Structures are given as C-alpha cells and as structure tokens.
Amino acid sequence: MKMVLASKNPHKLVEMSAILSQLGIQVILESDAGVDVDVEETGTTFEENAQLKATAVMKASGLPAIADDSGLCVTALGGGPGVYSARYGGEGLTDKDRYELVLKGLSGQLDRSAKFVSAICCAFPNGDTVTARGECPGIIAYAPRGSGTFGYDPIFLVPERKKTFAEMSAEEKNAISHRGVALQNFKVELEKYLAKTSV
Ligand code: IMP
Helix, strand or coil: CEEEECCCCHHHHHHHHHHHHHHCCEEEEHHHHCCCCCCCCCCCCHHHHHHHHHHHHHHHHCCCEEEEEEEEEEHHHCCEEHHHHHHCCCCCCCHHHHHHHHHHHCCCCCCCEEEEEEEEEEECCCCCEEEEEEEEEEEECCCCCCCCCCCCHHHEEECCCCEEHHHCCHHHHHHHCHHHHHHHHHHHHHHHHHHHCCC
16 A cells, blocks of 8 residues: 655654555655645644645645644643744744754743653544554753654653753654654554455
C-alpha cells in the first residue's frame, strides 16, 4: 500500500518510512503524488490538526494520506505554545527567537515542567481515519544547550538522560521522542485497523 505524507518535510518522510515499511507500506511525498496542498491548521488540538492535514491530502490525491502535528506544552505557560508552537510569537521569528520567548515567559518560574506532544493521523479514501498520540515529558532548561537540530530542542531537557533533545543523537532522540512514541503507537493502531478492513 502507498501512503502520501501530508507534509513537505523530507525529515518526516525518513522517520515515517522507517516505521511504516515494516508493515509493507510505502510512504511518498505530496510532490510524488502530484499534489501540493496548503492546509490551515485551525484545529484546537494536535489530533484535529493532524486530521485536517491528512484529510485534505487524501482528498487531493485519492490515496491514503498520513500527517502529524506536534508541539511543546509548558505547564507554567498554560500548556502553551501547544498547537501554536510553529508560529509562537508571530510570523517572521526564528526558532531561536521562539525558544527565547519561552525562556523569558518562564523567568522566575519554579515549575519548569513541559512535554512534547505528537499526533499522527491517517485518512483513508473510504472516510476512515486512524490516529495515535505520543508524548515525551521533560523540563525547560534555564539556558539553551546543544545545536544542530530544530525548534525547541535546545531548551527541552530530559532529566533521566541529563541532556536536551539538541544534545542527543537522532537515534537517541527518536527512541524516546513524542514523534517516535506516536509512530510506534500508530503502527499498532494501523495494524489493528488493517487486520479488520480491506482498504
Ligand atoms: P508542525 O507539527 O510541523 O505543525 O510543527 C510543530 C512545531 O513544534 C515545530 O515547528 C517546532 O517548533 C515544534 N516541534 C515539534 N516537534 C519538535 C521537536 O522534536 N523538537 C523541537 N521542536 C519541535
């Protein structure tokens, strides 16, 4: 079976393919399916946004489509930036600007607990959807550490590893990350779905 990845991010293609190839599923980019869809992420939950993206690409391509939506939830910021992680602070900011905004928002805060969340949704042409969620708990560091990754990685500290996501190798991060956990959970849900349906 072929699935279209509802994202233009080739990094996500690599991560998704690694897991889904174990189920005999080939994941292809939107461009290879001949579609180019821009979806407004108007949902209020990660699951809603993942479903919006997957459904739009499924409709445009006529093929099953898979999407993920993710973000950082900080307890002392009322769960923010949450679904607004990619645009926190407004347009035109860099990743560094955004994580500095989080650090500023936490200045003087004792509660630095946070979690990364990822929701994955696959939308099938028959209208069915399969979703899964993954979370990775951690704390917000007092200053950025590590480099070479993206988003909020440099300030997200995993206490058991004594490292931020930005200080981990890709393998180490994927083994515990919200997206890694969501993908593993998704694989289980998809296997269950495929066992009872013929799509
Ligand atoms: P989206 O899921 O592509 O809509 O983007 C979610 C946003 O959350 C990204 O732009 C990043 O700012 C942030 N984010 C999600 N996952 C990670 C991660 O693994 N590390 C760092 N930041 C992340």
